[in-house]
Amino acid sequence: MLKVKKILISQPVPSDPHSPFYDIEKKYGVKIDYNQLIRIDPIHALEYRTQKVDIVKYSAIVFNSRHGINHFFRLCKEMRIEVSSEMKYFCTSETIARYLQKYITYRKRKVFYPVDGTFESLVALMKKKPEEKFLMVTSDINAEKYWAIFDKYGVSVDRAVMYRTVKNLSADSPLDHDMFVVYTPSGVNAIKETFPDFEQGERIFATLGATTAQAAREAGFRVDIEVPSPQYTSISAAMDDFLHENHKRIRH
Template structure:
């Protein structure tokens, strides 16, 4: 089936130089950016039920910009004033720089890993092994951080501060796409929540990552495009190739 309209379940790119726009121009297709999921903070009441006092800790570990936003917003809602002495450990430099949105950036209290992987941040944490670490988490997370910090004897506490929820469609929104692109299992869950009687028929489905691919198949849907691959390391590279093949006739 010829691809004319694609739904990308991510926010619209901030840059006009996004490869998605190049694909739209190249093949004359319409690409719509419409997230199936959104991230929201727990309420102050919900967080209090976890019985965690943030001021008991001397350092915070941030694994994403979402974690930063919801940590500081929830602290504000709880009327907690974060002391100047608090230290921050971030998975990457990008995340570390984002913290400037909320505090004055000082190298002596903001640390980050080289690769974006938590394991590469651990040596820095070990140099500050007397700190008491607080780790803001999503409701959907693995035990990787907990297991690593436990194995190193680092004092820490994880607490859920934000969650992923379905970004529901309104009755007025058209759903006339030839192709849907997903980037997380939560996106697949949202599709089925919004459209419990969804029938794929000729709609092509593409996904990024093995966990999302598994969610597509587990839902009984047909997976037409999977990235990354050796030939297509990004979703846009895979989409370009897929549309070229689909629309060549």
């Protein structure tokens, strides 16, 4: 087994000096690099209007990321759209659902998410609400797989592209880390597309969210740490336990 000494986390450098990632660095003597792997660029009102998707005609919005939530409410504000208090929201995980509290008064009867955090389970929930008119907020890429699942369940959903996902990883960057902590399917795709010949070997892959884990496996990676799980709700706690065992077994 490889001793983990260098870690890549696909998040910005933590602004909180008490971040558990800083504690992990000190506790295990590892080096953590931060690289978001992707950049999110907004689509503004003028360009959005060319899609001819009228938000007020929908009774339910589908989100698969916090980016989608941020850009949905940003565009609504930019276009002076008042979102109905009766709007329902369907999210791929509880974490994403809870993030809605930044913008709305959170009510359980208005917010839905699957217990297991998988997209297919979310669509199964949507299937039980045939009276709703669904709109899913997406980036400009990798949305086809979602509509394949909608078709499988016979759920009609329209698409609104509200932001772009741009790779933020250079092929000149050394990919010499022992552990990769990836937060989004787009981050997985950025690694795969930028380094098509990358071989995981003994290196550790940690993922946050069921869709990220699924994307990693589909890209041919072995997922060694998957959060959430029955044991962990926090990626830092899962890393801490893994590194404790890893460093205990391998002294050098």
